[in-house]
Amino acid sequence: MKSTFRNLFSIGSRKAAVEHSSLRRSMVVAGLSFPVVSFVSMSARAAEGLEKFYKYNTKPEDYLSGVFGGQVPAPQVADTAGKSGDMLQPLPQRTRYWRANGKTVWIFDEIGKAGYLPTTCGFVVKGGAIESASVLIYRESRGDQIGTAGFLQQFVGAKSSGAGIDKNVDNVSGATYSVNLMKRMARVALALDASVPA
Known part of the structure; x- marks a missing residue:
């Protein structure tokens, strides 16, 4: 039991x-x-909500509205097939741009270095020269000085010169890749502007 x-x-x-x-x-x-x-x-x-932490965060449509005084023209498309050798990098076969008042506006999303986040920048080209450069969205934790007026002013009046631009752009400590990105995109904007019909 x-x-x-x-x-x-x-x-x-x-x-x-x-x-x-x-x-x-x-x-x-x-x-x-x-x-x-x-x-x-x-x-x-x-x-x-990450975008609230970006130092620069301008929507492309707001940037275009500011450039064109509220009267944003319809986007046009540049055929870039076979032209990327002049652009220093491969580009999409078709790139959008805006044209009005004798100027073109180019907006790029570009990465400064593999593993980095893209930077959205805009360039206004008039008469074969950069009229203005802007950083619309900067997503990196360092190097945001490339969006300051003092830095961007260095691009005003720049023209194509070989594989680069004809103006010297000062480097920013800790932002070499971002500075090179802006110089490269300025050159791309100038090359694309020269390639589209007036």
Whole structure:
């Protein structure tokens, strides 16, 4: 009788232990999944509101409205197939631009270095020279000095010169790739402007 009771008790204990173990496993899984789910949802929310942390954050449509005084012309398309050798980089086969009042406006999303985030920049070209340069969206944590008026002023009046531009642009400490990106995109804007019909 004693052994039967012990067997019943131990069977009950094992069953209780298994149930307890399953419950514990469920709690551990739930406890581990909650932070993961929370992290994923927080990351999604953070990505939605990340633009508020960009030092420069001008929407392209707002930039175009400012350049053209509220009367933004319809976009046109430059056929860049086979022309990328002059542009220093491969470009999409078709690049949008805007033309009015004797000037063209080019907006580029470009990466300064592999692994970096794209910088959105805009260039106004008139008479074969840069009339103005702007950084619309700068997503990197360093080098945002390339968006300052003092830096961008260096591009005004620049023309094509070989594989670059004819003006010397001072480097910014800690932002060499971003500076090179702006010089490269200025050259691309000038080359594209020269390639489209007037």
